[in-house]
Amino acid sequence: MKKLFCLVLNRAFLPFDVIPWQKAITLEWLGRCLVIEHHPTEKVRSPSQEFPVPIVIRVSSIRSTVVMDRPTRMMIHYRDNFKCAYCGKTLRDHELTIDHVVPRSRGGRWSWENLVTSCIQCNRSKNQEIWIPRYTDPVKPRFLFTKYLRVVKGVDLETREVWKKHLSGLQKKALS
C-alpha cells in the first residue's frame, strides 16, 4: 500500500494538519470527524471487509491555521523554499544559515520580517550591512504548514488533486 495521508480541516474548513491514514480511520470509527473525501482508488482491507481511505476530514476543532509570532529557523527555511534570499541558490542542509536582514548589532530582531534564509557565503560577505532580499518575501505567512510540507512529496497524485480543492495559494504552490 502507498503512503497515504489525510488532510485535516478545522471547523471553518481551513486546513491545519496532515495525519497518517491510520489515524484518520480511527477518528472516523470514533465518530470524531466528518469525512469530506475518500481516496478515489485506495482501499484498506481487513480479512472480511474493505474500507475506503479518508484523505480529507473535517474536525470540530476551532484550531486556527495562524502562524506563530516567533518563527523557528526551519519555518524560515520552509517559507523561503530553502533558497538563499540574496543569490537565489537552493541550499542543502549544511549550507543553510539564518540571516538578520537588519543585523542584530543595528537593532534587527528575530522576526518573520527580519529573518531570511541565506547561504554561508552571502551571510559572510553581507556582514553588518543591510541587503535587500531578492528571492524571498520576508513576511509572516498567513499559515505555515510545516508538517504538510514535509509529507507532501510522498503523497500520490490522486490525493494531491483532491487536496488542491481545499488548499489556498501558498499551500497549493508547495504541491506542484
Ligand SMILES: [Zn+2]
Ligand atoms: Zn547566497
